[in-house]
Amino acid sequence: xxxxxxxxxxxxxxxxxxxxxxxxxxxxxxxxxxxxxxxxxxxxxxxxxxxxxxxxxxxxxxxxxxxxxxxxxxxxxxxxxxxxxxxxxxxxxxxxxxxxxxxxxxxxxxxxxxxxxxxxxxxxxxxxxxxxxxxxxxxxxxxxxxxxxxxxxxxxxxxxxxxxxxxxxxxxxxxxxxxxxxxxxxxxxxxxxxxxxxxxxxxxxxxxxxxxxxxxxxxxxxxxxxxxxxxxxxxxxxxxxxxxxxxxxxxxxxxxxxxxxxxxxxxxxxxxxxxxxxxxxxxxxxxxxxxxxxxxxxxxxxxxxxxxxxxxxxxxxxxxxxxxxxxxxxxxxxxxxxxxxxxxxxxxxxxxxxxxxxxxxxxxxxxxxxxxxxxxxxxxxxxxxxxxxxxxxxxxxxxxxxxxxxxxxxxxxxxxxxxxxxx
Amino acid sequence: xxxxxxxxxxxxxxxxxxxxxxxxxxxxxxxxxxxxxxxxxxxxxxxxxxxxxxxxxxxxxxxxxxxxxxxxxxxxxxxxxxxxxxxxxxxxxxxxxxxxxxxxxxxxxxxxxxxxxxxxxxxxxxxxxxxxxxxxxxxxxxxxxxxxxxxxxxxxxxxxxxxxxxxxxxxxxxxxxxxxxxxxxxxxxxxxxxxxxxxxxxxxxxxxxxxxxxxxxxxxxxxxxxxxxxxxxxxxxxxxxxxxxxxxxxxxxxxxxxxxxxxxxxxxxxxxxxxxxxxx
Ligand SMILES: Nc1ncnc2c1ncn2[C@@H]1O[C@H](COP(=O)(O)OP(=O)(O)OP(=O)(O)O)[C@@H](O)[C@H]1O
Ligand SMILES: [Mg+2]
Numbered sequence: 001x002x003x004x005x006x007x008x009x010x011x012x013x014x015x016x017x018x019x020x021x022x023x024x025x026x027x028x029x030x031x032x033x034x035x036x037x038x039x040x041x042x043x044x045x046x047x048x049x050x051x052x053x054x055x056x057x058x059x060x061x062x063x064x065x066x067x068x069x070x071x072x073x074x075x076x077x078x079x080x081x082x083x084x085x086x087x088x089x090x091x092x093x094x095x096x097x098x099x100x101x102x103x104x105x106x107x108x109x110x111x112x113x114x115x116x117x118x119x120x121x122x123x124x125x126x127x128x129x130x131x132x133x134x135x136x137x138x139x140x141x142x143x144x145x146x147x148x149x150x151x152x153x154x155x156x157x158x159x160x161x162x163x164x165x166x167x168x169x170x171x172x173x174x175x176x177x178x179x180x181x182x183x184x185x186x187x188x189x190x191x192x193x194x195x196x197x198x199x200x201x202x203x204x205x206x207x208x209x210x211x212x213x214x215x216x217x218x219x220x221x222x223x224x225x226x227x228x229x230x231x232x233x234x235x236x237x238x239x240x241x242x243x244x245x246x247x248x249x250x251x252x253x254x255x256x257x258x259x260x261x262x263x264x265x266x267x268x269x270x271x272x273x274x275x276x277x278x279x280x281x282x283x284x285x286x287x288x289x290x291x292x293x294x295x296x297x298x299x300x301x302x303x304x305x306x307x308x309x310x311x312x313x314x315x316x317x318x319x320x321x322x323x324x325x326x327x328x329x330x331x332x333x334x335x336x337x338x339x340x341x342x343x344x345x346x347x348x349x350x351x352x353x354x355x356x357x358x359x360x361x362x363x364x365x366x367x368x369x370x371x372x373x374x375x376x377x378x379x380x381x382x383x384x385x386x387x388x389x390x391x392x393x394x395x396x397x398x399x400x401x402x403x404x405x406x407x408x409x410x411x412x413x414x415x416x417x418x419x420x421x422x423x
Numbered sequence: 424x425x426x427x428x429x430x431x432x433x434x435x436x437x438x439x440x441x442x443x444x445x446x447x448x449x450x451x452x453x454x455x456x457x458x459x460x461x462x463x464x465x466x467x468x469x470x471x472x473x474x475x476x477x478x479x480x481x482x483x484x485x486x487x488x489x490x491x492x493x494x495x496x497x498x499x500x501x502x503x504x505x506x507x508x509x510x511x512x513x514x515x516x517x518x519x520x521x522x523x524x525x526x527x528x529x530x531x532x533x534x535x536x537x538x539x540x541x542x543x544x545x546x547x548x549x550x551x552x553x554x555x556x557x558x559x560x561x562x563x564x565x566x567x568x569x570x571x572x573x574x575x576x577x578x579x580x581x582x583x584x585x586x587x588x589x590x591x592x593x594x595x596x597x598x599x600x601x602x603x604x605x606x607x608x609x610x611x612x613x614x615x616x617x618x619x620x621x622x623x624x625x626x627x628x629x630x631x632x633x634x635x636x637x638x639x640x641x642x643x644x645x646x647x648x649x650x651x652x653x654x655x656x657x658x659x660x661x662x663x664x665x666x667x668x669x670x671x672x673x674x675x676x677x678x679x680x681x682x683x684x685x686x687x688x689x690x691x692x693x694x695x696x697x698x699x700x701x702x703x
Contacts, residue, residue, distance in 0.1 A: 280562050287561030287568075288554055288575070295537050295548045302535035305487060307523035307552030307615050316558060412541050414593045417580045 025077040033070035037062055083402055122271055126264045134263050138335060140375040141270040142328050145277045147355035147367040149324030152281060154353065155361035155410070156290060157317035158297025160217040162349055163204075163224025167322040169231060169344035170200050171329020176244040176339050177237075186250035186334045190327065197326025201319030209311055212300065224349055231341040243340025247333050266335050273331065277324060282364050284320075286413045293317055294362070358399050360406025369407050438465045439500055440619050440651050441486070441527070442511070446495030448478070448485055448675075455481045456492070456675045461653075463619060465502070468645060468652040470662045473672035474695060479655045480532055482672070483623055487529050491516030501526045502618045524552040528612035529621035532655070534604050538597035542588055542607055545596050546579035549614025582610040585647070586640060602633045606640070613648065620644070622654045626661055634658055638665050663687065671695065 037044075044061040048054075126134045146168065153161045171193040178184040178192070208219050231238045238244075249262050250269060257265065284290045292313045295303040304310045333339050351374065359370020378392050399407065441463040448456040455478045463469050471479050484490045486497050498511040499522075514522055523529075528549070537545050554575055560568045583589050586606040591599060599607060605625055612620055622641075626634045638661050645652055656662050662669065663683040671679040671692050679689040686692055 283562050283564060284558065287564075288551060288556040288572070289558055289561050291540070291544055291548055292551055294540055294544075298537035298539060299535050301489065301519075302531065302537065303548070304519045305489070305523060305529060305531075305535075306548050306611060307520050307528075308548065309518075309520050320558065410539075412539070412544060412595070414541075415543055415576055415580075417576065417592065 021081065025074060025081070028077055029070050029073035032073040033066045036069040037066045040065055079402070126267050131260055131263055134267050136376065136379050138263065138267050138270050140372055141267075141274050142332060142335075143352065143355060143375045144274050144368050144371040145270075145324055145328050146352045147359065147371045148277050148281050148364065149321045149328070150352050151356050151359075151362065151364070151367045152284070152293070152324075153317050153321035155356050155363070155367070156285065156297065157293040157314065159314060159317060160213065161220045161318070161321070162217050162346070162353065163220040163222070163227070164321070164325060164352055165344045165346070165348040166204075166224040166227040167197050167200055167325035168329045168332070168348065169227055169341070170196055170322075171326030172333040172339045172343070173231065173238060173244075173329070174326065175330040175333040176247050179247050179333075180244055183248075185248060186330065190330050193326045193330035194323045197323040197329075198319040200326070201322025202315055204322075205315045205318035209314055221346070221349075224344075224346060228341050228344050231344070238341070241340055241342070243338060243342075245338040247337045247339070249337060250334050266331075270331065273327065278364060278368070285362075285364065289313075289316065354396065358396060358406055360408040360410055362410035363406065363408045366406050366408030366410065373407070439463070439511075440465055440502070441500070441653070442496075442498045443486065444496045444498075446482075446485060446492045446497060448481055448490060449493045454675055456485065459495070459672075459675070459677055461670055461677070463651050463653050466645065466649065466651055467667045468641070468654060468665055470654045470656060470666035470669045471672060472656065472659075472662055472669060477672040478675040479672055480623055481675075483529060483621055483655065486514070486522075487527060487621065488514065488517045488519040488522040499525055499527060499619075520552065523615055523617075526616065526618040527621060528615045528617035528619075530605070530608040530612055530623055530625060532623040532627065534601075534608060536596040536604055536607060536611075538595065540596060541593050542583060542596055542599060542603075543576070543579055543592040545607055546582050546610050546614045547575050549582070549611045550575045550579060553616060579610075579614055582614045583607075585613065585644065586610040602629050605629070606637070609640075609644070613644065613650075617650055620650045620652045622652060622656075624655050624657060626656055626658045634661055637661070641665060 041062065044065050045058050047056045047058060049056070125137065129137075146164070150161065150164050153159050153164070174193045174196045175184075175186065175189045178189050179186075184192075204220065204223050208216055211219055232241055234240075250265065252265060292303070292308045293316075295306070295308060296310060296313050296317075300310060303313075332343070336343075355370040355374050356367055357370075358374065359368070360366025373395075377395065378389070381387075381391055384391060403409075439462055441461070443459060443461040446456055446459045447454065459482060461469075461471070461482075471482065473479055481490065485492045492515055495515070497514050499514050500511045512525065514525070514527075517525075537548065540548075554571050556568050556571055580589065580592060583592055586609055588599075588603055588607055588610065591603060596604065596607060605628075609620075609622065609625065625641075626637055629637060641652060641654075642665070644650065654662070654666065666683060668681065669679075669683055669686045670677050671686055671689070673695045678695060679686055679692045681689070
């Protein structure tokens with residue numbers, strides 16, 4: 001209460017206040033516009049024709065530049081002002097404000113039908129949309145699971161893993177090699193891949209147990225690179241950069257099917273795996289294990305001092321995340337029927353991390369939305385060809401500026417207590 | 424040694440729950456603790472006082488396994504639990520989580536809650552070492568898991584009521600007022616079912632009324648849970664009225680020990696505190 005008085009400047013006249021802000025923003029925007037026009041002067045205005053040896057001065061361009069940047073800057077400052085205001089307000093409240101949308105999302109009467117509808121759309125999708133669309137969606141679903149897997153390690157347990165793609169590669173190569181050498185089928189290798197993932201997760205987990213933050217990030221980054229380099233250079237084992245081709249698609253009780261049907265089949269396999277992953281992560285999140293991960297993320301020393309075995313909790317988070325990545329690796333190899341180390345670069349790890357961070361660390365719904373946004377946006381922006389990556393980057397920056405906690409802020413479970421029983 | 428004026432309850436009063444012998448702690452060239460002897464007996468409230476930088480927090484860190492002491496013996500005597508041994512358990516350098524599991528739970532001088540978890544969940548963390556659900560159990564959520572989970576919620580809520588935070592159960596820890604955060608730390612420690620509660624400056628930053636309430640709370644908790652309390656505190660009024668015995672530390676050494684009355688009359692203590700207004 002006292003703080004409120006200090007922070008909020010008691011300005012009597014609200015109109016005066018608004019005018020003051022507007023004038024300030026206009027000034028700032030003007031400065032930005034002038035500065036930008038000046039900087040871009042050589043490119044935008046002066047044009048040297050080397051053949052005719054003439055210089056044209058396109059002054060109109062300067063005007064476009066100035067007006068354009070002025071409008072954009074003004075909009076930017078106005079938006080920042082709104083953001084700061086709402087944040088300052090939030091900080092003054094002890095009880096956290098729930099936005100209307102978040103409130104609706106917390107109400108099971110609204111979420112249940114919404115979820116049922118979403119599931120219906122998902123199941124019907126391949127019948128109403130083209131093969132191309134279905135194919136894109138399968139890729140997006142793979143990234144949903146990868147995101148949810150990394151969300152366990154990074155979002156819940158707070159262990160920054162920059163080499164996550166290594167586990168994805170482990171799964172993919174497990175299937176590719178076993179299929180190539182021993183003709184093992186997809187369904188046989190799927191659980192094997194999971195086991196391999198868990199094994200590699202623990203393998204990496206042990207040496208990095210004592211590391212934290214930046215150090216952990218660097219070591220995992222190195223691990224990711226090592227796996228890729230081994231795959232690229234140990235040709236006798238992994239067939240090097242040329243990769244492994246003609247990997248079998250998933251079997252369907254011995255029935256043979258066409259390539260089109262394969263996409264639909266793959267889609268349903270992925271849908272099932274996504275649902276399974278959502279189920280598992282949602283249950284873990286509000287369990288004894290999930291709480292331990294969260295405590296680990298929040299304060300490692302306090303966590304251990306309260307009786308949680310940090311080593312165990314970390315290894316569990318690492319290996320569970322790795323298991324999901326390896327599962328997706330198997331699916332990926334079966335989907336593309338061809339893999340090589342180029343699919344497992346650092347760029348992939350960064351992408352999956354971006355999904356988790358943009359979606360909202362620790363939030364299952366957030367990570368799902370993040371995966372769809374980051375996977376589908378570049379795909380559908382193909383129409384804008386060369387601006388595609390620019391728009392993509394700008395979207396990421398905007399999300400981080402205006403929703404620093406990600407698209408969906410992770411919420412903790414609200415417990416209802418039977419007061420009489422609890423005494 | 425001095426006998427206890429008030430705090431005797433429980434049958435095995437007088438029996439040691441923690442005994443620290445000759446413990447020293449060196450940080451490079453700095454000797455933060457030197458040949459410290461401390462005993463805590465069943466049901467006692469023992470205070471550890473001393474000027475800033477005397478080594479009190481370092482002492483806590485040594486007995487909870489955050490640091491391994493350079494020399495000396497720390498022995499705990501758990502009243503129950505699996506590793507019950509009459510001759511005690513040596514806990515020098517034991518892993519922090521095992522010390523907690525043994526039954527010694529602490530709070531921190533600079534509050535260390537889990538800010539983006541709710542108050543109730545913070546306390547539920549304390550139940551972790553007394554429960555056993557694993558990954559598979561959590562995913563399948565069978566009747567056993569559900570029962571355990573319900574028990575965790577009920578017990579944790581009960582702890583919150585003990586420290587008067589039941590109304591704020593579903594509030595994020597980061598949003599709690601300062602005094603409530605300190606009490607939440609105590610509730611979280613209590614949830615681990617300790618035989619010894621280690622409180623590092625629980626009244627720091629509290630006003631006199633809050634401090635008085637805290638004192639009453641510690642008395643209630645001691646009675647109800649039959650725990651012993653080892654307390655670091657700068658508030659002399661609280662220390663003098665609450666503790667059965669006091670240890671005074673200066674430059675890593677115990678310079679005086681005894682009942683509040685004895686200690687407050689000890690010329691060495693008066694000298695150590697002279698001109699020091701450490702009561703912030
Ligand atoms: N990890 C460490 N490394 C080096 N020196 C340390 C370390 N921890 C504590 N010290 C030093 O040990 C001494 C005792 O510190 P400690 O925090 O135990 O004091 P304190 O009695 O708790 O003081 P306060 O009343 O201010 O909390 C200080 O000089 C401190 O700088
Ligand atoms: Mg201290």
